[in-house]
Amino acid sequence: MKRAAALCLLLAAPAAAQDLEPKLRGALVRLQATSQGYDAREPWKTSGISNRGGRGVVIAPGTVLTLAANVRDHRMITLSVANSSRQYEARLKHVDYRVGLAQVEILDEELKARMSPLEIGDPVRLDDEFDVYQLGQDNMVERSTARVVRADAGTSRLSLRLKTTLSDGGNGQVALRDGKIAGLISATNARRQEGTLLSVETIRRYLDDFADGKYDGLPGGGIWWQPLLRDDLRAFHGLGDDRHGIAVTRVVPGRTGDGVLRAGDVITEVDGYALDDEGKFTHETHGRLSAAYLFQGRRYAGGTIPVKVLRDGKELELEVTLKAWPRPEQRVPQKAVDRRPRFLVVGGLVILELDRSSASGVVLRRYRARSSWDPPGERRRIVFVDHVLDDPTNKGFESLNRALIETVNGRPINEIKDVAAALEQPQGRFHVLRFEGVNSDFVIEASKLAEIDRRVAKTYGVTLLRHLD
Amino acid sequence: MRLLACFASLAALGAAASAQADLHKLKASVVQVFTVSQREDYSRPWQRPRVSRSGGSAFYIGDRMLMTNAHVVSDSKNLKVRRADLADKFEARVLHVGHDCDLAVLTVDDPAFFEGMAPLAIGERSKLQSTVRTVGYPMGGTKLSITEGVVSRIELRTYVHSRADQHLAIQIDAAINPGNSGGPVMQGGRVAGVAFQSQFFSQNIGYMIPPSVIRHFLHDISDGAYDGYPELGLYWSNLENPTLRDYLGVPKGQTGVVVLKALPYASCVGHVRRNDVLHAIDGIPIENNGKIKVDNEFFALEFVVENKHVGDSVTLTLRRDGKVRDVDVPLKAWKVEMTRSWIYDRRPQYLVIGGYVFVPLTTNYLGWSRAGRGELSYYMQEFYRSIVEEGDVRRQIVILSRVLKHKSTLYRAYKNTVVEKVNGEVPRDFRHFVQLVEGGGDRVRIDFEGVNVAPLILDQQRLREVHEAILKRYGITRDRYVEEQPR
Numbered sequence: 001m002k003r004a005a006a007l008c009l010l011l012a013a014p015a016a017a018q019d020l021e022p023k024l025r026g027a028l029v030r031l032q033a034t035s036q037g038y039d040a041r042e043p044w045k046t047s048g049i050s051n052r053g054g055r056g057v058v059i060a061p062g063t064v065l066t067l068a069a070n071v072r073d074h075r076m077i078t079l080s081v082a083n084s085s086r087q088y089e090a091r092l093k094h095v096d097y098r099v100g101l102a103q104v105e106i107l108d109e110e111l112k113a114r115m116s117p118l119e120i121g122d123p124v125r126l127d128d129e130f131d132v133y134q135l136g137q138d139n140m141v142e143r144s145t146a147r148v149v150r151a152d153a154g155t156s157r158l159s160l161r162l163k164t165t166l167s168d169g170g171n172g173q174v175a176l177r178d179g180k181i182a183g184l185i186s187a188t189n190a191r192r193q194e195g196t197l198l199s200v201e202t203i204r205r206y207l208d209d210f211a212d213g214k215y216d217g218l219p220g221g222g223i224w225w226q227p228l229l230r231d232d233l234r235a236f237h238g239l240g241d242d243r244h245g246i247a248v249t250r251v252v253p254g255r256t257g258d259g260v261l262r263a264g265d266v267i268t269e270v271d272g273y274a275l276d277d278e279g280k281f282t283h284e285t286h287g288r289l290s291a292a293y294l295f296q297g298r299r300y301a302g303g304t305i306p307v308k309v310l311r312d313g314k315e316l317e318l319e320v321t322l323k324a325w326p327r328p329e330q331r332v333p334q335k336a337v338d339r340r341p342r343f344l345v346v347g348g349l350v351i352l353e354l355d356r357s358s359a360s361g362v363v364l365r366r367y368r369a370r371s372s373w374d375p376p377g378e379r380r381r382i383v384f385v386d387h388v389l390d391d392p393t394n395k396g397f398e399s400l401n402r403a404l405i406e407t408v409n410g411r412p413i414n415e416i417k418d419v420a421a422a423l424e425q426p427q428g429r430f431h432v433l434r435f436e437g438v439n440s441d442f443v444i445e446a447s448k449l450a451e452i453d454r455r456v457a458k459t460y461g462v463t464l465l466r467h468l469d
Numbered sequence: 470m471r472l473l474a475c476f477a478s479l480a481a482l483g484a485a486a487s488a489q490a491d492l493h494k495l496k497a498s499v500v501q502v503f504t505v506s507q508r509e510d511y512s513r514p515w516q517r518p519r520v521s522r523s524g525g526s527a528f529y530i531g532d533r534m535l536m537t538n539a540h541v542v543s544d545s546k547n548l549k550v551r552r553a554d555l556a557d558k559f560e561a562r563v564l565h566v567g568h569d570c571d572l573a574v575l576t577v578d579d580p581a582f583f584e585g586m587a588p589l590a591i592g593e594r595s596k597l598q599s600t601v602r603t604v605g606y607p608m609g610g611t612k613l614s615i616t617e618g619v620v621s622r623i624e625l626r627t628y629v630h631s632r633a634d635q636h637l638a639i640q641i642d643a644a645i646n647p648g649n650s651g652g653p654v655m656q657g658g659r660v661a662g663v664a665f666q667s668q669f670f671s672q673n674i675g676y677m678i679p680p681s682v683i684r685h686f687l688h689d690i691s692d693g694a695y696d697g698y699p700e701l702g703l704y705w706s707n708l709e710n711p712t713l714r715d716y717l718g719v720p721k722g723q724t725g726v727v728v729l730k731a732l733p734y735a736s737c738v739g740h741v742r743r744n745d746v747l748h749a750i751d752g753i754p755i756e757n758n759g760k761i762k763v764d765n766e767f768f769a770l771e772f773v774v775e776n777k778h779v780g781d782s783v784t785l786t787l788r789r790d791g792k793v794r795d796v797d798v799p800l801k802a803w804k805v806e807m808t809r810s811w812i813y814d815r816r817p818q819y820l821v822i823g824g825y826v827f828v829p830l831t832t833n834y835l836g837w838s839r840a841g842r843g844e845l846s847y848y849m850q851e852f853y854r855s856i857v858e859e860g861d862v863r864r865q866i867v868i869l870s871r872v873l874k875h876k877s878t879l880y881r882a883y884k885n886t887v888v889e890k891v892n893g894e895v896p897r898d899f900r901h902f903v904q905l906v907e908g909g910g911d912r913v914r915i916d917f918e919g920v921n922v923a924p925l926i927l928d929q930q931r932l933r934e935v936h937e938a939i940l941k942r943y944g945i946t947r948d949r950y951v952e953e954q955p956r
Contacts, residue, residue, distance in 0.1 A: 163634065226923040233924075395709050395711070396710035438730050445712055
């Protein structure tokens with residue numbers, strides 16, 4: 001009785017909300033992910049264990065849709081549902097960090113049967129108002145309101161900027177319109193009364209990707225272009241006042257556009273949308289958005305889209321194949337998620353592969369800034385000594401840090417596995433590591449390496465001396 | 470015991486008498502310097518900078534020469550000096566200045582100024598814990614001030630005036646305040662140092678330039694020109710690691726360092742190479758950590774150059790391919806146009822073309838434009854490295870520093886972008902850049918560094934039409950200042 005009164009207060013306003021309530025109770029979910037990552041600089045260690053709360057919504061029998069961030073580095077996921085304090089174990093079904101969405105599977109058969117999925121609704125647009133629901137701390141349904149103030153197309157997802165009454169901690173609250181899902185809240189700022197909504201378009205695109213039984217994912221980039229706003233550049237590219245578009249400056253080999261587009265082309269149309277001189281197109285619902293979204297956020301990897309270009313004064317209609325996001329081939333990849341970073345401890349030297357979070361120091365920064373998007377070629381990864389665990393045998397090298405390894409025993413190092421392989425073949429009595437820039441070679445007696453590694457492991461409690469995948 | 474005490478009081482008497490004589494002499498030798506200067510404005514290089522006044526101290530070293538700090542007289546437009554025992558100020562002018570060692574020599578053309586002046590002799594390096602007296606005109610006062618302090622440390626230290634050079638400096642526990650700069654620090658009636666800098670975060674710590682650096686400067690200018698210190702230009706690594714010594718074939722009991730690189734534009738290039746082991750420099754053994762022992766104190770091996778001049782040579786004892794040999798290396802000054810030092814006494818170079826302002830990248834520019842914290846300081850570091858380490862064809866980096874708004878320059882988004890090429894050619898320095906732009910034909914294409922920065926296409930015809938209007942709008946009286954000769 002008491003509980004009913006409380007709900008009445010919360011959901012007092014629209015009459016329709018009253019009918020919604022049982023439906024919502026069967027669809028809203030609170031997630032708790034117990035997560036644990038790895039120590040980035042000493043990856044034999046794990047980082048602290050933390051509990052991360054998040055929200056989700058049931059979209060199909062036994063399937064919860066939530067934000068990818070909610071399950072990052074998880075070791076275990078539990079669920080709770082409305083008006084109950086029980087926790088249920090759940091399992092990650094699929095996650096795409098670029099899209100920002102994940103699907104979690106309900107394991108408990110009884111709960112699976114009890115929940116009732118919500119449908120995905122129509123896109124919302126500028127000025128639309130709707131309600132946002134979540135399960136509160138006590139697993140009671142809470143309602144807030146929101147209004148769209150602008151569209152915000154990133155490259156890989158379409159989001160909408162909101163004015164909202166939500167409190168801080170946007171983590172998968174469900175936007176609802178006409179009883180259907182209108183998006184998931186991905187961020188909020190209570191002080192400024194702002195929020196970000198992951199759009200229906202992006203959610204649909206993600207879910208539809210599974211329709212043919214295989215997940216293609218988002219296409220990656222690869223086309224570098226520049227706006228053509230300035231008169232000098234427009235004249236240079238031979239554009240009159242009636243022609244608009246952007247200039248291609250570079251096409252990364254092996255990636256989207258390679259072999260079709262060329263530096264110097266002026267792109268005038270992508271996937272049926274005309275581009276302006278700033279590289280924006282006019283979306284039928286959301287107005288001016290960046291062309292990057294057309295290449296990377298709207299279609300599936302492996303598909304093709306039509307692209308119109310001006311080349312040497314002639315208009316050409318081309319077909320561009322959208323290549324997959326090249327994460328595994330990227331030379332300086334994103335920080336490792338859901339897995340232990342690769343590493344090697346040799347003679348007290350802690351050797352890592354460069355990722356986009358750890359790039360500091362001038363040499364490493366050079367690689368991060370200039371070549372993280374380059375085709376990887378021979379050098380698939382940047383391998384470097386992060387720091388030194390002091391041992392009598394590495395005396396004099398205490399201050400070696402962030403030093404990029406060029407060769408080990410004369411063999412070029414293109415990824416961390418190469419270090420391990422090169423250590424099988426010492427140069428005479430020694431292992432010799434050579435670095436880029438001004439560092440002395442590091443040498444260690446080959447016959448004593450195992451003993452040194454054992455000693456370093458014992459002294460510093462290194463439980464794992466290598467992880468190479 | 471009694472004998473000792475007696476001796477002590479006798480010494481005290483003697484000291485008191487000589488102190489009186491000293492004071493008299495100091496009054497006639499230590500002068501106050503009044504400087505009117507214009508610190509160049511690197512963010513608006515076309516503008517003549519505001520006039521500022523400052524002061525310092527100087528002392529007579531004979532031959533109608535006054536010694537002071539470089540920073541007391543740098544960027545000066547007018548200099549006056551006044552003796553403690555004369556009311557009148559005299560016009561002075563700079564004879565020589567060494568920004569790297571923060572020393573300068575002035576003269577006064579009016580012979581009346583030097584009448585009755587006694588030159589102060591340069592003494593020897595003070596011992597640790599010995600007492601010295603700082604003499605000068607601190608904090609704007611007009612009376613001579615003398616404070617006593619104790620020598621607390623002797624070390625190689627960065628001279629803040631140039632922001633980049635390291636020389637021997639002596640730390641004393643007497644405060645050195647603005648105005649003290651350039652004044653002598655006395656010991657036993659002779660100059661034990663020139664007061665020149667203090668520590669920002671602590672009181673009562675001052676630094677003086679030791680006699681060795683003073684003598685080096687005086688010797689350097691004796692031929693009528695200041696050349697500065699020679700540069701070894703060596704990157705080396707310690708040999709503290711026994712396995713590394715073994716690997717490089719260094720016999721047990723021998724010490725030294727291993728050469729990593731000899732920098733182009735400096736002395737050692739062509740004489741030593743990577744993995745040479747340096748055992749000694751000028752016969753002084755080098756320790757495994759790169760230190761040498763001089764006067765019972767450890768210094769970095771580069772200390773040897775402290776007492777050398779351009780044109781002298783240094784003997785390196787090195788091991789290569791198992792053989793030990795002595796190599797004589799003639800010493801050169803390091804002339805690289807792009808420098809990390811602060812630039813004084815030179816006007817900033819610039820070129821305004823259309824509404825685009827180009828300047829060479831300098832430490833001064835980074836300091837003035839507040840761009841120093843961003844991407845530009847990274848480029849500065851990178852290019853400096855490629856110039857000093859790799860001998861890049863570029864001796865100077867040119868940047869587009871800003872865009873003056875005009876209808877012809879709208880939509881120009883970036884500022885502080887680094888010029889890569891002009892019509893496909895890499896400019897070697899600012900002068901060359903200007904030549905390439907001016908001689909580049911009707912359409913000049915300028916490409917920039919960075920992953921995806923749009924080129925600038927300068928249509929000379931259209932620029933000529935708007936050039937004057939833009940200069941007028943922003944009150945730019947001259948569209949350029951370009952040095953005739955590279956320095």
